[in-house]
Each structure stands twice: as structure tokens, then as C-alpha cells.
Amino acid sequence: MSNSSSNAVLYSADGQPVTLGEILSALSFALDMTEGARPGHSLRACLIGMRLGKQIGLSSQALADLYYALLLKDIGCSSNSARMAGAFTAADQVVKQRFKFVDKEKLGKPNREALTFVWSNVAPTANVWSRIRQIYRMVRAPGNLTAEMVEERCESGALILDKLGMGIETCAGVYSLDEQWNGHGLPDHLVAQEIPLLGRVCAVAQHLDSFCSEFGSAKAMATLADRSGVWFDPDLVRAAESLHQQEALWENCVPGSDPRLLQTAVLALDPGSSTALASRHIDLICSGFADVIDAKSPFTHRHSVGTTEAAVLISNAMGLAPSRVDVVRRAAMLHDIGMLSVPNTILDKPAPLTREEWVVIHRHPVLSQEILSRVSAFSEIAILAGQHHEKLDGSGYPFHLHGQQLSIESRILTAADVFSALMESRPHRQDLSPAEILQQLEQDVPHRLDPACFDAIVSVLDQLAVLPLDDIPGRSADTIPELVMVEPPPFRFEANPR
Structure with a gap:
């Protein structure tokens, strides 16, 4: 390809040049499928996260970094799909989606929540003895399966973002998505302010949309409050609560919202909207x-x-x-x-x-x-x-x-x-x-x-x-x-x- 054609701008049928936000917001639907999320999850998390970012006073550059981190937070999600399916002998998308609602700290320890999650998701279509054998193999397997799968996902996502030239702040935000405020998160057990700010915002935005999509906004806010200072940055929780009280958090993000309005709202925040690719x-x-x-x-x-x-x-x-x-x-x-x-x-x-x-x-x-x-x-x-x-x-x-x-x-x-x-x-x-x-x-x-x-x-x-x-x-x-x-x-x- 000549240098002139590689520098050429791609236009749509109506004569408008394509922008980064348009491409990434569209392709994010593929990431939603991989995670088993309700279609539009990445867009809704982007809206929620950008509202949080503005509420806490992020700079225009930090908001730009956050925008792409939110849209692409799940870009490493396919890297552990085969391992997830193999470990659980179940559809990886189903396990991934349910995985968002459990306390990951408890999965490696004998307790009711861990046992319930494992029994509900391991080889669900097999007979009881096959399921028990598969659970035994999981328990006896060397290493920490949860930690290894999260690390694989985080590393893969950060590497792809680096390849795309997204910059260190965006990469770090995606890599640290599964860290927890109390230091019990993954992959590096970072504590409080050690966790990159964009990663903390992405984690809250992901939680809010996942729980709202499954249980409603009230349950999402209640669980967020319960996990304040444990999973999530207390300042971000307060920011979310303030937006919720002002009825400024959920517009276009609750079940039943018009997907066209959602797409329009996300593209309106695109920091590269005035720049063609x-x-x-x-x-x-x-x-x-x-x-x-x-x-x-x-x-x-x-x-x-x-x-x-x-x-x-x-x-x-x-x-x-x-x-x-x-x-x-x-x-x-x-x-x-x-x-x-x-x-x-x-x-x-x-x-x-x-x-x-x-x-x-x-x-x-x-x-x-x-x-x-x-x-x-x-x-x-x-x-x-x-x-x-x-x-x-x-x-x-x-x-x-x-x-x-x-x-x-x-x-x-x-x-x-x-x-x-x-x-x-x-x-x-x-x-x-x-x-x-x-x-x-x-x-x-x-x-x-x-x-x-x-x-x-x-x-x-x-x-x-x-x-x-x-x-x-x-x-x-x-x-x-x-x-x-x-x-x-x-x-x-x-x-x-x-």
C-alpha cells in the first residue's frame, strides 16, 4: 500500500469521515457477546463512567483516556474463554456473566457462596457424578484458577490496547479493572490509591451496569454502598450516590432504554469526534x-x-x-x-x-x-x-x-x-x-x-x-x-x- 493511500481518510456513504469512537462503540458489542453481557453493556458503562469522571473533576485528557478505557475494558475477555469453558465444562459466556455477581475472594475458600456458584455452573447438563468429578478436578488443580484467568484477561487487554496506541493511562485502567480497594483484588492486589484512578472508575461503572441490568438500579446502588471501602473507592461511591440522587446517573442506561439514544449519547462524548481516522x-x-x-x-x-x-x-x-x-x-x-x-x-x-x-x-x-x-x-x-x-x-x-x-x-x-x-x-x-x-x-x-x-x-x-x-x-x-x-x-x- 502506498503512503498516500495509507494516509487517506475513510468516509461513509453520506460523506462523513469515520471516527475512532464510532468504530469502537460498534465493535464493543462483540465484547459484550464474549462476556455474556446484555447488548450495549460497554456503552452503558461508558456513559455511567464518564458521568462519574466529570463528577469528580477529571481533566479533559483524563476523560479522553477514560472514554476509551470504558469502551474497551473487556477487550482481553476472549483470552480466557477456552480455559473458562474447560474448567467449568459449561458455556464460557454464561459463567463469565454470573462471575460478575460473586465475591471472588470467596471462590477459593470453602463457604456457602462459593459452593453455590460452583455447583450452579460446573457441567450443568451432566449427571450428578460427572459434575462431582469435574468439581474435584477443579479443586485438585494446581494454582489459583480464578487469579490465573483474571491475570490472563488483564494482560491480554492491556497488550492489545498498547498495540492500538491508547497510552499508558488507558492501558493501566483496563489492566487494573479487577483490583479492589481493600487489596484483595487481582491481578496485583493493589490497595486503595495504588489502583489507577481510571481502573477504579471502570470497576464502579461495570458494577453499576451489570447489577442494574440484572437486578435494577436500586439493587445496584445498594450493593455499591455495601462494598464501599471494600471493593470500591469510597469517593467514587459517594460521587455515584450524588448523581443517583440528582437523577443524573442512569439516563439511557436502565433496561428498556432506547439503544439509538444510548449510541448517540456515547458518540456525543467521543473526544476524537472532530478528528477523522x-x-x-x-x-x-x-x-x-x-x-x-x-x-x-x-x-x-x-x-x-x-x-x-x-x-x-x-x-x-x-x-x-x-x-x-x-x-x-x-x-x-x-x-x-x-x-x-x-x-x-x-x-x-x-x-x-x-x-x-x-x-x-x-x-x-x-x-x-x-x-x-x-x-x-x-x-x-x-x-x-x-x-x-x-x-x-x-x-x-x-x-x-x-x-x-x-x-x-x-x-x-x-x-x-x-x-x-x-x-x-x-x-x-x-x-x-x-x-x-x-x-x-x-x-x-x-x-x-x-x-x-x-x-x-x-x-x-x-x-x-x-x-x-x-x-x-x-x-x-x-x-x-x-x-x-x-x-x-x-x-x-x-x-x-x-
């Missing part, structure tokens, strides 16, 4: 979320990157214009974002899937399209992501489209996805060699896979055989920016003004 910055964001997607399962590690490299090589071999290659590359990086909704008990299952489990799998392209379509400039990317399992003869899913309904970009993405998947091991099979992959793909040409795409794969097979190559697929190192703090405005990206 360059093409290379958008690629970096897509790459960061590709990391989130690939971390969901050890069997899909680097799948998004491998698919993207394959798609770019195929596109170039077929002579696509650079602007079309850009579209294919971004769609490939994010094509499986809907897969974050699929429990690891299904993704990592070695046995054949049931009919009900296939229904869940077949829904992920729909969710990919729904999430990406929330970004106005991603309308075409969203369509491609939604079609990446379609086949020319209509035998694909989820829409059963036929060849005449599928663009060349869609056909390229499908071929790249299949090639990359066959290069990777899965719970039910080993990875295939390039020669074996070609033999299998050839059986699907021309009725299911596009012949021109297959010919392009053959022409670049030597390069495809060593995928994945780059951290940001299809981009040379000299076009990958070092994103640094720019002040003013309070915005981390070296973006072009509107």
Missing part, C-alpha cells in the same frame, strides 16, 4: 480486534490473520485495485467477529456437533454483519463478513445465496477462509498440507468455490504455505504507524482533521 489507523484497529477474535480458541489462533494474508494474496493475484484489496483485507480481519458469541464448549468440541450446536455456529456470520454494519463506513465490509460461508451453488450459510448474488470480493474471502481453516488444526482433525488442501478445494470447483479464486490460490501457493506473515496482514512495516499521545486534542491517534 486515516486508513492505516483503521487497519490497526481491525488488527487489534482480529487478535481478540483469534484468542477465543486455541484452534483458531491466528485464523483471522491467516485468512487476511490469504485474501490479500488472492486479491493481488487476481488484479484487484488497491482500494478493493483494502476492503477485502478489513473484511477478512473482522469476518469472524460474530464467532465471539459461540461458546467454547462448541468451538473446542472434539465430537460431532448436534443440530442445536450447528444452529449456533450458523448464526455467527449474521452477528458479524450486524456488528460491523453499526459502523457507517463498514457497510460493504459487513456484507462480505456476513457472506464468508456462502457457496456458489447456494449450499452455504446463513443466507443460502447463489453465485450471481456473490461479488468477486465475497468469493475471494470465502476461498481465503476455507484455505486458512484447512491449514489449521481443529478439535476433530489435524491440519492439512498445501497439497492436501488443493486436492480438497479442487473438489468444490466450480460448483461451490470460484474457479478464478482457485487458480489464484494455485499461483500463490508457495506464499500461502507459510502464512500468517505479518502482524497487520497485507501491510508492509513502513506503513504501520507508531501511535502516540497527541495533545491537544485529547486523542491518541495521529489522525487527519475533518
Whole structure:
């Protein structure tokens, strides 16, 4: 990609340049799915947290850092999904959501709350003796499972934010999300003011929305007060209570609120709303979320990157214009974002899937399209992501489209996805060699896979055989920016003004 195209601003169909807040607020719905949270959790936590930040007098720069920390507080959530599902033999999203309502200090000790949580969540569909055996294995396992999973989540989130150039305050806020005021939190047992302020605000905002969504605002405030000085910063609790009394805390954040008003309210707080993103910055964001997607399962590690490299090589071999290659590359990086909704008990299952489990799998392209379509400039990317399992003869899913309904970009993405998947091991099979992959793909040409795409794969097979190559697929190192703090405005990206 030339330097001029990497600096180009991406515009939506109505001529408006896309901003960081628009992209992150849209992609945050994928993080909500991964955590099993009610859709819009990250946006509601962002509104609540920003109101708290203003109430305690944070500077404009600190509010900017807080805004991105709140939207992305769960960006490391997929890193422990496989381990969570394996330990509990249960859907990771369900366990993660219920995990927010228990006292984590008690989980490692024999007490009623810990026993109730474990018994309710370990192997819930198995017979009683299987459940007891699984609980015994958990108890006998070396180390502290809770601490290790929280640490994995915190470290992964901070590393992805650092990759995105979000800055030390935002990274520290996300890393310290699970610390507690009394020093009994994780991962570093920080005490009181040792916990970064943004982490303390994020923790309160997360608690308030999680409890309000499940039990109502009164219960959320009562539990917050009970945990003041134990889990939460007493000053932040008082700030939340003051806003609650003024009826200034919950607008657009209670169950039943209009999601369009929620989105509008969050975007109105975007510290980068007057700054458009360059093409290379958008690629970096897509790459960061590709990391989130690939971390969901050890069997899909680097799948998004491998698919993207394959798609770019195929596109170039077929002579696509650079602007079309850009579209294919971004769609490939994010094509499986809907897969974050699929429990690891299904993704990592070695046995054949049931009919009900296939229904869940077949829904992920729909969710990919729904999430990406929330970004106005991603309308075409969203369509491609939604079609990446379609086949020319209509035998694909989820829409059963036929060849005449599928663009060349869609056909390229499908071929790249299949090639990359066959290069990777899965719970039910080993990875295939390039020669074996070609033999299998050839059986699907021309009725299911596009012949021109297959010919392009053959022409670049030597390069495809060593995928994945780059951290940001299809981009040379000299076009990958070092994103640094720019002040003013309070915005981390070296973006072009509107």
C-alpha cells in the first residue's frame, strides 16, 4: 500500500469521515457477546463512567483516556474463554456473566457462596457424578484458577490496547479493572490509591451496569454502598450516590432504554469526534480486534490473520485495485467477529456437533454483519463478513445465496477462509498440507468455490504455505504507524482533521 493511500481518510456513504469512537462503540458489542453481557453493556458503562469522571473533576485528557478505557475494558475477555469453558465444562459466556455477581475472594475458600456458584455452573447438563468429578478436578488443580484467568484477561487487554496506541493511562485502567480497594483484588492486589484512578472508575461503572441490568438500579446502588471501602473507592461511591440522587446517573442506561439514544449519547462524548481516522489507523484497529477474535480458541489462533494474508494474496493475484484489496483485507480481519458469541464448549468440541450446536455456529456470520454494519463506513465490509460461508451453488450459510448474488470480493474471502481453516488444526482433525488442501478445494470447483479464486490460490501457493506473515496482514512495516499521545486534542491517534 502506498503512503498516500495509507494516509487517506475513510468516509461513509453520506460523506462523513469515520471516527475512532464510532468504530469502537460498534465493535464493543462483540465484547459484550464474549462476556455474556446484555447488548450495549460497554456503552452503558461508558456513559455511567464518564458521568462519574466529570463528577469528580477529571481533566479533559483524563476523560479522553477514560472514554476509551470504558469502551474497551473487556477487550482481553476472549483470552480466557477456552480455559473458562474447560474448567467449568459449561458455556464460557454464561459463567463469565454470573462471575460478575460473586465475591471472588470467596471462590477459593470453602463457604456457602462459593459452593453455590460452583455447583450452579460446573457441567450443568451432566449427571450428578460427572459434575462431582469435574468439581474435584477443579479443586485438585494446581494454582489459583480464578487469579490465573483474571491475570490472563488483564494482560491480554492491556497488550492489545498498547498495540492500538491508547497510552499508558488507558492501558493501566483496563489492566487494573479487577483490583479492589481493600487489596484483595487481582491481578496485583493493589490497595486503595495504588489502583489507577481510571481502573477504579471502570470497576464502579461495570458494577453499576451489570447489577442494574440484572437486578435494577436500586439493587445496584445498594450493593455499591455495601462494598464501599471494600471493593470500591469510597469517593467514587459517594460521587455515584450524588448523581443517583440528582437523577443524573442512569439516563439511557436502565433496561428498556432506547439503544439509538444510548449510541448517540456515547458518540456525543467521543473526544476524537472532530478528528477523522486515516486508513492505516483503521487497519490497526481491525488488527487489534482480529487478535481478540483469534484468542477465543486455541484452534483458531491466528485464523483471522491467516485468512487476511490469504485474501490479500488472492486479491493481488487476481488484479484487484488497491482500494478493493483494502476492503477485502478489513473484511477478512473482522469476518469472524460474530464467532465471539459461540461458546467454547462448541468451538473446542472434539465430537460431532448436534443440530442445536450447528444452529449456533450458523448464526455467527449474521452477528458479524450486524456488528460491523453499526459502523457507517463498514457497510460493504459487513456484507462480505456476513457472506464468508456462502457457496456458489447456494449450499452455504446463513443466507443460502447463489453465485450471481456473490461479488468477486465475497468469493475471494470465502476461498481465503476455507484455505486458512484447512491449514489449521481443529478439535476433530489435524491440519492439512498445501497439497492436501488443493486436492480438497479442487473438489468444490466450480460448483461451490470460484474457479478464478482457485487458480489464484494455485499461483500463490508457495506464499500461502507459510502464512500468517505479518502482524497487520497485507501491510508492509513502513506503513504501520507508531501511535502516540497527541495533545491537544485529547486523542491518541495521529489522525487527519475533518
